Amino acid sequence: MNIDFGKYPLPKRLRHHTASNLYMPASELKLVSGYYPPLYDKVDWRLFFINGKKPDSLDIGCGKGAFLLEYSSQHPEMNILGIELRKLPVEWLDNIIRSEKIENCSVMWYSASNGLPFIETSSEKKIFYLFPDPWHKRKHRKRRTFGKIFLDELHRVLSDEGELLIATDVKEVDEYHKKTLERHGGFTFDVIGDDKDWELPITNKEKFCRDNNIEIFRLKCRKK
Numbered sequence: 165m166n167i168d169f170g171k172y173p174l175p176k177r178l179r180h181h182t183a184s185n186l187y188m189p190a191s192e193l194k195l196v197s198g199y200y201p202p203l204y205d206k207v208d209w210r211l212f213f214i215n216g217k218k219p220d221s222l223d224i225g226c227g228k229g230a231f232l233l234e235y236s237s238q239h240p241e242m243n244i245l246g247i248e249l250r251k252l253p254v255e256w257l258d259n260i261i262r263s264e265k266i267e268n269c270s271v272m273w274y275s276a277s278n279g280l281p282f283i284e285t286s287s288e289k290k291i292f293y294l295f296p297d298p299w300h301k302r303k304h305r306k307r308r309t310f311g312k313i314f315l316d317e318l319h320r321v322l323s324d325e326g327e328l329l330i331a332t333d334v335k336e337v338d339e340y341h342k343k344t345l346e347r348h349g350g351f352t353f354d355v356i357g358d359d360k361d362w363e364l365p366i367t368n369k370e371k372f373c374r375d376n377n378i379e380i381f382r383l384k385c386r387k388k
């Protein structure tokens with residue numbers, strides 16, 4: 165990837181966290197405000213990818229998109245869709261993707277807590293869920309996207325040979341991911357300690373962790 169990021173200053177208002185209700189499914193909210201991301205049942209992929217085809221891989225919670233951009237440039241044969249609930253990074257990334265004329269990468273303003281009804285069954289080769297959940301505390305668990313309904317959706321859209329890749333820098337969240345996967349029962353998973361078993365581009369958050377010697381926890385999951 166060869167992008168001059170100096171041309172794309174980050175918006176000043178791009179804060180790390182955002183209103184907590186964006187993490188909740190719209191169906192659980194009393195009031196769906198104007199800054200809640202749109203809901204989709206069906207999507208015309210011509211609006212997202214030049215070839216008009218469906219995405220082959222998803223980066224859920226893509227944030228500022230370093231991983232999304234690099235992974236897309238490594239895989240020109242695939243359409244990669246980033247999904248992000250914060251509008252500002254979506255607009256910022258969308259401008260980069262369009263200005264740099266990147267044809268196989270797109271970003272959608274959407275909260276994955278609402279499921280993925282617009283993604284075809286068994287259509288995804290890889291689903292990335294990298295450092296997404298800011299809700300570390302036990303009392304905030306109900307705000308976490310990663311639960312049975314979300315896993316049912318990931319299981320439905322992942323192809324039989326596909327992989328779900330999960331990373332976090334919070335040990336308690338890693339334990340929660342493993343417990344939730346075990347309870348769900350639809351996936352096998354391997355704990356990835358060694359970088360050579362991961363071999364994926366570095367994400368913005370991962371770079372921060374590495375620069376600050378923060379431990380990271382990774383899982384590679386497959387459908388049973």
Ligand SMILES: C[S@@+](CC[C@H](N)C(=O)[O-])C[C@H]1O[C@@H](n2cnc3c(N)ncnc32)[C@H](O)[C@@H]1O
Nearest residue numbers: 225227248249275276277295296309367368369
């Ligand atoms: C800590 S950032 C990590 C971003 C990127 N994956 C990385 O590793 O650098 C987490 C991102 O996930 C997004 N996110 C969390 N839950 C989400 C959801 N349910 N749907 C869409 N995006 C979500 C947040 O808005 C945030 O931008």
